[in-house]
Amino acid sequence: MTAARPASAPSNPSAPEAPDTASTADVSVGPGKLDRDKLFAARLFAARARPYLATALFALHPVESPRVPTMAVDRYWRCYVSPAFVDRTPLAELAAVWVHEVSHLLRDHHGRGDRVLRERQLSGPGARLRINIAADMEINDDAYDDEAKDLVLPADAVTPQSLGLRSGELMEDYLRQFGLGPRTQGLVWLDCGSGADGLERPWELGPNGAHGLSAQERDAVRFRVAQGISARPGTAPAGWRRWAEEAFHPPQPWRELLGAALRSATYGSGSGGDYTYGRPSRRSAGLPGVVLPSIRRTPPRVCVVIDTSGSVSDAELGSALLEVAAISRAVGGRRDLVSVLSCDAAADVVRRLCHAAEIPLTGGGGTDLRAGFAKALRTRPRPDVVVALTDGQTPWPRTQPSCRTVVGLFSRIGARRRWSEDHDYVPDAPPAWARVVHIGAPTSN
Structure with missing residues (x-):
């Protein structure tokens, strides 16, 4: 939760003048009642400060709930609000909380958190709290940057700097960099709801409750917000521009095939597993007094070979970088498991993935x-999967590589071809041992 526990936060002298709601609150609101005038004035203030988020802000349905510490959201786009919190929070800070909560939903933190827990075999309230903290750091890191002087960041808001971490990372990156301990002891009160960490609360209305958005409606809201950011990218922070680019990029069927190949590499015999006593084996129940280790699966190592020859267009190279980012997410955000090398007639150096754009x-x-x-297979540690992104105008290895291979062919339907001067040249088809898919095409082979 981005909201702070103290009863008030220092005012920001550079913030624009906020609407005065004190008089309406004194007249129309009784003890313990939600001051809806102030709450909605704060939402309007947030929409004026962040116009590209206006569609999402007004798609949220507020629900009064004294059981909520501050404000929280569920995955169905309901916003649960504590009346006491609204009463004691300054308007500019309340507007910042609106922006924070809707950011959890736009960035799909609940869905991403579920995937992380499933892939890393984690569970329990402690793991969910870590997801909430990591998601808060991803939002607070760029939602209130230098151009955001109009919104007041609460004093207790968790940022990467407050935990000694580097800024500009994603939730999945932060999760690997901190654990629950003395540094996070003051954050146990955080609770942004199931819309932040995926775990439903007793005070939430659930999937059958009133005023929830359907999956299609939620996707439509995200699309409209991404469309607005992409149309005027100069008004949004870098994190929101990155989100919009990925949200606006249509999903590729080939990514499902790549994900299947990665899972196959992970659970194949002898790969991606190690013994751990952190989660004892279920067979221990049959052997009293004996603790047996379980096998912990880890995502595979992936080496991406990008075709950078003269026949590949700049647009196709840009598409390749988007696919590298998708590959990183497919292995649970483990950038340390993804390496990239560019290749035309010769192979460049192998580079570990930091940011795809770099x-x-x-x-x-x-x-x-x-x-x-050849260079990908010589890298150490050895990759479990090799992904080649190419236009197909290349000779192929005569023998099957010693690991799984996926070939992504740039789709050139309706695009300007950049073949060699020999217009009769037809490149050889990829070998039968490779799983071949078309990047950007509606169907895959």
Whole structure:
């Protein structure tokens, strides 16, 4: 939760003048009643401060709930509000809380949190609290940047700097960098609801409650917000521009195939597993006094070979970088497990993934991805999966690599071709041992 526990926060002298709601609150609100005038004035203030979030802010349905510490959301876009919190919170800070809560839903923190817990075999309230803290850091890191002087960040809001972490990361990255301990002891009160961590609360209305949005309606809201950010990217912080680019990019069927290949590599015999006593084996129940270890699965290592020859367009290289980011998410956000090398007729150096946008793509000559495959297989630690992103105009290895291979072919339907001067040239089809899909095409092979 971005809201602070103290009864008030210092005012921001650079913030625009907020509407005065004190008189209406004194007249129309009794003890313990929700001051809806102040609450809605704060939402309007938030929409004026962040116009690209207005569609999402007004899609939230407020629900009065004294059981909520401050404000919280569920995955059905209901916003639960504590009347006491609204009474004691200054308007500019209350507007910031509106922005914070709707950011959890737009960024799908509940869905991403569920995937992380499933992939890392975690459970329990402690794991959910860590997700809430990590999600808060992702939001607070860029929702109130230098251009955001109009919204007041509460004094107790958790930021990467408050835990000694680097800014600019995603929730999945932060989860690997901190645990519950002395530094997070003062954050146990955080509760942004199931819309932040995926765990339903007793005070939530659930899937059959009133005023919830359907899956189609939620997707429509996200699309409208992403559309507004993409149309005027200069008005949004870098984190929101990154989110809009990924949300606005249509989902590719090939990513499902890649995900299946990654899961196959993870659960294949002898790969992606190690013994751990952190979660004892269920077979221990049959052996009193003996604790047996369980097998803990880890995501596979992936090496991405990007075709940077002269026949590949800049647009296709940009699409390749988007797919690298998707590959990172497919392995649970473990960027340390993803390496990238560019290749035309020769292979460049292998680079560990930090941010996809920062990967240098060198080349521009002829094409021979055999050099890229050979270098990928020589890297240490050895990859479990090799992904080649190419236009297909290349010779292929004669023998099947010693790991699973996925080939993503750039779809050129309706696009300008950049083949060699020999217009009769037809590239060889990828070998039968590779799983072939078309990037950007409506169907996959």
